[in-house]
Amino acid sequence: xxxxxxxxxxxxxxxxxxxxxxxxxxxxxxxxxxxxxxxxxxxxxxxxxxxxxxxxxxxxxxxxxxxxxxxxxxxxxxxxxxxxxxxxxxxxxxxxxxxxxxxxxxxxxxxxxxxxxxxxxxxxxxxxxxxxxxxxxxxxxxxxxxxxxxxxxxxxxxxxxxxxxxxxxxxxxxxxxxxxxxxxxxxxxxxxxxxxxxxxxxxxxxxxxxxxxxxxxxxxxxxxxxxxxxxxxxxxxxxxxxxxxxxxxxxxxxxxxxxxxxxxxxxxxxxxxxxxxxxxxxxxxxxxxxxxxxxxxxxxxxxxxxxxxxxxxxxxxxxxxxxxxxxxxxxxxxxxxxxxxxxxxxxxxxxxxxxxxxxxxxxxxxxxxxxxxxxxxxxxxxxxxxxxx
Amino acid sequence: xxxxxxxxxxxxxxxxxxxxxxxxxxxxxxxxxxxxxxxxxxxxxxxxxxxxxxxxxxxxxxxxxxxxxxxxxxxxxxxxxxxxxxxxxxxxxxxxxxxxxxxxxxxxxxxxxxxxxxxxxxxxxxxxxxxxxxxxxxxxxxxxxxxxxxxxxxxxxxxxxxxxxxxxxxxxxxxxxxxxxxxxxxxxxxxxxxxxxxxxxxxxxxxxxxxxxxxxxxxxxxxxxxxxxxxxxxxxxxxxxxxxxxxxxxxxxxxxxxxxxxxxxxxxxxxxxxxxxxxxxxxxxxxxxxxxxxxxxxxxxxxxxxxxxxxxxxxxxxxxxxxxxxxxxxxxxxxxxxxxxxxxxxxxxxxxxxxxxxxxxxxxxxxxxxxxxxxxxxxxxxxxxxxxxxxxxxxxxxxxx
Numbered sequence: 001x002x003x004x005x006x007x008x009x010x011x012x013x014x015x016x017x018x019x020x021x022x023x024x025x026x027x028x029x030x031x032x033x034x035x036x037x038x039x040x041x042x043x044x045x046x047x048x049x050x051x052x053x054x055x056x057x058x059x060x061x062x063x064x065x066x067x068x069x070x071x072x073x074x075x076x077x078x079x080x081x082x083x084x085x086x087x088x089x090x091x092x093x094x095x096x097x098x099x100x101x102x103x104x105x106x107x108x109x110x111x112x113x114x115x116x117x118x119x120x121x122x123x124x125x126x127x128x129x130x131x132x133x134x135x136x137x138x139x140x141x142x143x144x145x146x147x148x149x150x151x152x153x154x155x156x157x158x159x160x161x162x163x164x165x166x167x168x169x170x171x172x173x174x175x176x177x178x179x180x181x182x183x184x185x186x187x188x189x190x191x192x193x194x195x196x197x198x199x200x201x202x203x204x205x206x207x208x209x210x211x212x213x214x215x216x217x218x219x220x221x222x223x224x225x226x227x228x229x230x231x232x233x234x235x236x237x238x239x240x241x242x243x244x245x246x247x248x249x250x251x252x253x254x255x256x257x258x259x260x261x262x263x264x265x266x267x268x269x270x271x272x273x274x275x276x277x278x279x280x281x282x283x284x285x286x287x288x289x290x291x292x293x294x295x296x297x298x299x300x301x302x303x304x305x306x307x308x309x310x311x312x313x314x315x316x317x318x319x320x321x322x323x324x325x326x327x328x329x330x331x332x333x334x335x336x337x338x339x340x341x342x343x344x345x346x347x348x349x350x351x352x353x354x355x356x357x358x359x360x361x362x363x364x365x366x367x368x369x370x371x372x373x374x375x376x377x378x379x380x381x382x383x384x385x386x387x388x389x
Numbered sequence: 390x391x392x393x394x395x396x397x398x399x400x401x402x403x404x405x406x407x408x409x410x411x412x413x414x415x416x417x418x419x420x421x422x423x424x425x426x427x428x429x430x431x432x433x434x435x436x437x438x439x440x441x442x443x444x445x446x447x448x449x450x451x452x453x454x455x456x457x458x459x460x461x462x463x464x465x466x467x468x469x470x471x472x473x474x475x476x477x478x479x480x481x482x483x484x485x486x487x488x489x490x491x492x493x494x495x496x497x498x499x500x501x502x503x504x505x506x507x508x509x510x511x512x513x514x515x516x517x518x519x520x521x522x523x524x525x526x527x528x529x530x531x532x533x534x535x536x537x538x539x540x541x542x543x544x545x546x547x548x549x550x551x552x553x554x555x556x557x558x559x560x561x562x563x564x565x566x567x568x569x570x571x572x573x574x575x576x577x578x579x580x581x582x583x584x585x586x587x588x589x590x591x592x593x594x595x596x597x598x599x600x601x602x603x604x605x606x607x608x609x610x611x612x613x614x615x616x617x618x619x620x621x622x623x624x625x626x627x628x629x630x631x632x633x634x635x636x637x638x639x640x641x642x643x644x645x646x647x648x649x650x651x652x653x654x655x656x657x658x659x660x661x662x663x664x665x666x667x668x669x670x671x672x673x674x675x676x677x678x679x680x681x682x683x684x685x686x687x688x689x690x691x692x693x694x695x696x697x698x699x700x701x702x703x704x705x706x707x708x709x710x711x712x713x714x715x716x717x718x719x720x721x722x723x724x725x726x727x728x729x730x731x732x733x734x735x736x737x738x739x740x741x742x743x744x745x746x747x748x749x750x751x752x753x754x755x756x757x758x759x760x761x762x763x764x765x766x767x768x769x770x771x772x773x774x775x776x777x778x779x780x781x782x783x784x785x786x787x788x789x790x
Contacts, residue, residue, distance in 0.1 A: 003600075004597055004598075004599035004600075004630055004631070004633070004634075005599065005600075005633060005634055006633075007632050007633055009632075040436070040532060041431045041432075041435055041436050041536075041537070042435055043432075043435035043437050044434075053437050054436070054437050054438050071438055087438070087522075087529055087530075088531040088532065089531070090532060112537065112538055113538060114494075120494075121432075121494070122432055123490070123494055123495050123496045123497075124496050124498065124536050124537075124539035125536065125537060125538045126431055126432050126435045126436075126536070127431070127536070127537040127538065128431050128436065128532050128533065128535070128536075128537065129520070129535040129536065129537040129541070130521055130532040130535065131532035131533075132537050133537070134532075189392050189393055189394035189611075190393075190394060191392075191393030191394065191610065191611055191612075191613050192392075192393070192611045194610060194611075195606075195607045195608075195609075195610035195611035196607060196611070198606065198607070198610060198616075199604065199606060199607035199610075202599065202602060202603035202607075202629075202630045203599060203600055203604075203630070204599075205599055205630055205632055207629040208606070208616060208618065208629055227610075227614075227615040227616055228393055228610045228611070228613055228614070228615075229393070230393045230394075230396050230398075230613055231394060231396055232393075232394055233394040320434060320435070321434060322432075322434075322435075326494075330492065330493050330494055331493070
């Protein structure tokens with residue numbers, strides 16, 4: 001992998017910008033919206049449309065250029081008109097809408113609520129109260145309605161440039177996992193292990209996105225650490241699970257690699273083998289047109305056939321950590337059973353197998369891309385529980 | 390410094406919790422409020438106006454509960470608060486947090502409204518912290534940090550209650566640190582200085598700037614710091630590893646090396662020059678050192694910010710240079726009062742210093758022709774006799790030749 005100093009990647013192209021804008025405009029037009037408004041608080045949709053980390057944007061449906069707002073204003077290769085907020089966003093956001101003739105328009109607001117495929121971890125949305133309330137006050141004759149899915153379903157289908165960035169991010173994640181496997185030994189300070197894995201990923205150019213690190217004896221519940229754990233030294237028998245999340249080009253990948261500090265118990269091996277089977281079989285099913293309900297049913301039936309319990313955890317990947325659909329034990333996916341997969345979807349695929357007594361669970365996963373031929377891995381390492389001693 | 394694995398600090402005591410709650414209740418009572426309500430705030434990852442702003446988004450609830458993401462209703466009359474978090478998991482401060490949506494993902498609005506109603510706030514005067522920027526907290530968040538959809542629903546459920554902005558009610562309390570907070574802050578400063586040492590050890594011509602950023606980050610984390618998006622300026626500001634940049638002879642690296650311990654955010658700013666210090670800089674560096682020490686002596690309890698700022702302004706002309714200060718309070722993130730050469734926050738001049746205030750203090754000097762500017766900065770705590778400098782390293786530029 002080239003070093004960050006020698007990287008040749010120069011950011012997303014204008015063609016990628018136009019692809020995104022066209023997709024959002026198409027969704028907005030079909031919903032009868034005059035424009036899509038991404039207000040303060042909705043950083044991921046703003047980044048998707050402007051390539052700015054903190055911005056607001058109004059994108060007219062009719063093809064006119066958008067107006068952006070950022071703290072310092074100016075222009076970027078993507079957006080020529082960016083108004084200055086100087087820490088006070090309500091006024092320039094209202095002006096952007098007024099300047100685009102939206103006084104009496106039907107305005108779609110992205111991020112007001114959690115969506116089906118974006119902002120899935122924020123059921124109450126992400127919009128800042130004071131700024132948005134003032135914008136509404138300034139445009140009393142406009143109609144504001146939730147348009148989270150308008151932008152969300154554009155983000156749901158990745159373009160080639162985005163997929164390339166996710167591949168690069170996944171490769172960085174695998175280097176981080178190699179570092180973890182190299183260093184995880186009895187006696188190791190868990191905070192140092194955490195730091196070294198993060199450092200390895202930063203060293204090859206990842207943006208910082210916190211590693212989620214779990215460590216406890218196999219079969220015991222482990223606490224989630226998204227900062228260096230305090231008061232923890234690795235012990236023989238510790239079982240490390242993780243969500244290793246590198247970022248490249250704004251795309252957050254996630255690779256999950258269990259590591260056991262010790263030999264793998266015989267009772268655990270069948271769970272690992274079955275998880276491999278269900279992971280591969282599920283991957284093969286991931287073709288355009290498949291519903292999430294069909295996938296969920298398959299995984300459940302697989303477990304019954306093999307006398308184990310199975311469950312699905314998966315969520316979309318892309319900009320930020322709020323991509324959907326989100327399927328976890330706390331978000332079972334009932335609302336998206338009918339949703340169909342499309343070519344260009346990317347998610348972290350990590351089904352689990354559980355022993356009949358519920359004491360042992362094995363979950364392994366990585367980033368996959370939906371193609372016409374089934375799901376494609378965006379990473380290289382083999383399926384395994386890594387055993388280190 | 391003890392290794393994170395061997396750390397003996399177990400978190401803030403229940404006495405510290407009670408100190409905070411008592412102070413907030415007293416301030417709320419004086420403001421005529423029946424309770425303080427910190428509602429669900431926006432997602433910090435989605436409201437990334439700056440590193441400090443991001444950390445500050447959910448700082449009020451962390452201050453009152455030690456939880457990363459929660460909502461709290463704290464009655465003024467001394468009754469126990471109701472706390473809501475995503476999963477309903479308590480901690481050593483909060484025995485029985487309630488889940489936002491029966492433990493499943495879902496809106497927080499019902500649980501928050503129910504909490505207010507359960508505490509008898511249907512017709513109450515409810516102080517909301519975080520609706521807008523404050524003098525002491527949320528200092529860069531002019532539009533506040535409150536989540537729209539859930540807050541609107543809470544107001545709909547309590548049509549006869551009065552909701553008022555109380556950012557400064559809570560913020561004023563956060564402005565004065567307790568002894569436990571000052572101790573954790575000292576450790577955060579020590580970690581940040583270890584990061585500065587690492588930067589000075591690694592920064593050489595030819596080094597990949599991403600590698601430098603990574604090495605400093607590792608050093609901070611492996612000493613147990615929480616992650617904070619610390620800044621390295623080359624001269625563009627980078628809060629992630631810079632791409633496409635290798636260090637060169639003559640590079641001038643400025644930075645905000647930030648570490649967090651016990652949720653207290655420290656910041657140390659250490660200029661590093663990859664080369665010999667130019668002769669024309671040397672008097673500026675010497676004067677900045679003098680200004681640093683003399684200004685700390687001015688920062689005694691009872692002194693107003695206006696008096697301190699006037700001292701800074703007057704120092705320069707006496708020495709034939711320009712002098713300014715950038716400073717902001719320290720704590721859980723996005724504290725004020727905030728002062729930069731361009732901006733002095735609202736009401737800041739009248740604010741009086743108190744024992745237990747903590748700041749990152751960045752007095753700067755500028756050559757008479759305006760061509761050169763120099764700042765070295767670190768964290769300070771206001772004590773009886775003036776501000777105490779917490780960093781141990783010399784007040785000087787680091788030259789790597």
